[in-house]
Amino acid sequence: MADVLIADDHPLFRDALQRAVLAALPGAQVYTADSVDALLVLVEGHADADLLLLDLHMPGARGYSALAHIRGQYPSLPIIVVSGHEESQVAHRAIAHGASGYIPKSAPVDQIVRAIHAVLDGDAWLPPQMIGNGSALDPSEEDIAARVASLTPQQFRVLNMIAEGLLNKQIAYDLGVSEATVKAHMTAIMRKLGVSNRTQVALAASHLAVEPAGTPPG
Amino acid sequence: MADVLIADDHPLFRDALQRAVLAALPGAQVYTADSVDALLVLVEGHADADLLLLDLHMPGARGYSALAHIRGQYPSLPIIVVSGHEESQVAHRAIAHGASGYIPKSAPVDQIVRAIHAVLDGDAWLPPQMIGNGSALDPSEEDIAARVASLTPQQFRVLNMIAEGLLNKQIAYDLGVSEATVKAHMTAIMRKLGVSNRTQVALAASHLAVEPAGTPPG
């Protein structure tokens, strides 16, 4: 029996995805998350899952950072990226970041089913009209993705909160730890990303955004 | 006699642009800058110039921030954006930010000449193959552009250095002022951008980048 993880913040679409998964894999066990944080908890508990359907636009980590991080932490977990973006550039960038497939949210159910089967068979899958003309990743973006992938789960959570412009105090409160702990994570993050202050950390994180740049803080 | 400003960090291309300008406007007075900083000095001294050719990718402010700022400070100065990007999306975004024209760096000289004449006649100009399918600017991006436009010249310089991840101390040294002065500018910038700390300032600035995100600091 297959274990499938679904991460999407839109409840209706999450249900639709779940139905598509069950249509593709009758009897599959489906677990869902509505935020990056919930997803991190989920994968920690189901590191041996067979497939992850991941929305690029979720509260807690917009863009490719979650993809890069989970790919790095669980290389054997195939990921199909689900997104509202219709541009093939977004799809190819997802593939370049290690996704096994890409499904635009406008895709019909039978396409989703086909994508799931293909990826579980070890193949890659793109919508027919998006196949071809894939370009290589910007070296600096690839570098940052690799660095983000090397972060521990807690460090990754802190990174995302920094990328939202939060103070250490707020991060500490949200995570339920002391400010000193957050600072220790900060130091580790800066070391791993190869930068020397929090502003540069935020800028590095903004590199893995989908849009021209992430939504402004505040 | 026409006054034309050229801002581009590539010396060879700067010269080529200058020749194109002189071909279009024999006898024109041309002033050049190789960085955003030099450009700011230039426009302060030639606020009544007739045209500005602006490269999007220059040391000191990558992306649309310089365009937005100068448009806000000198609304009557027409700007033609010059860029190595061939995507029509980049061109349309430049127009949406108030540019009067767009010239890809691959354009032949006679196209550049035509663009200069069109813009000086008060028309907009795009390369033929890029005309049409322009989309509106993301409201949040438009909002940030308006806020960046409201910054004073010195505040804008500080903003760009923050967006590079520099410390107040480094900014103060580069500008030749005390650290306290930089901090005062910081406070003003945060007020105008509607945010509350330096990380959010950097993230807001990264919104006006051309690429998925600006080149990483360091």
Added chain:
DNA sequence: GGTGCTATTCGCCAAAGGTCGAAACTCGAC
């Protein structure tokens, strides 16, 4: 059971960031 290794946690102290009030300087208007 021990033995490393790493993640996570934290307190302390120095450095950087941010607020407030205020002075000097520009520049156009009257």
Added chain:
DNA sequence: GTCGAGTTTCGACCTTTGGCGAATAGCACC
């Protein structure tokens, strides 16, 4: 000339950030 609005400048004071050392907890391996 001088008045006033806005820009640039700065010092004093408090807050936030970041580095260091260290303790604890889980985990793989022997």
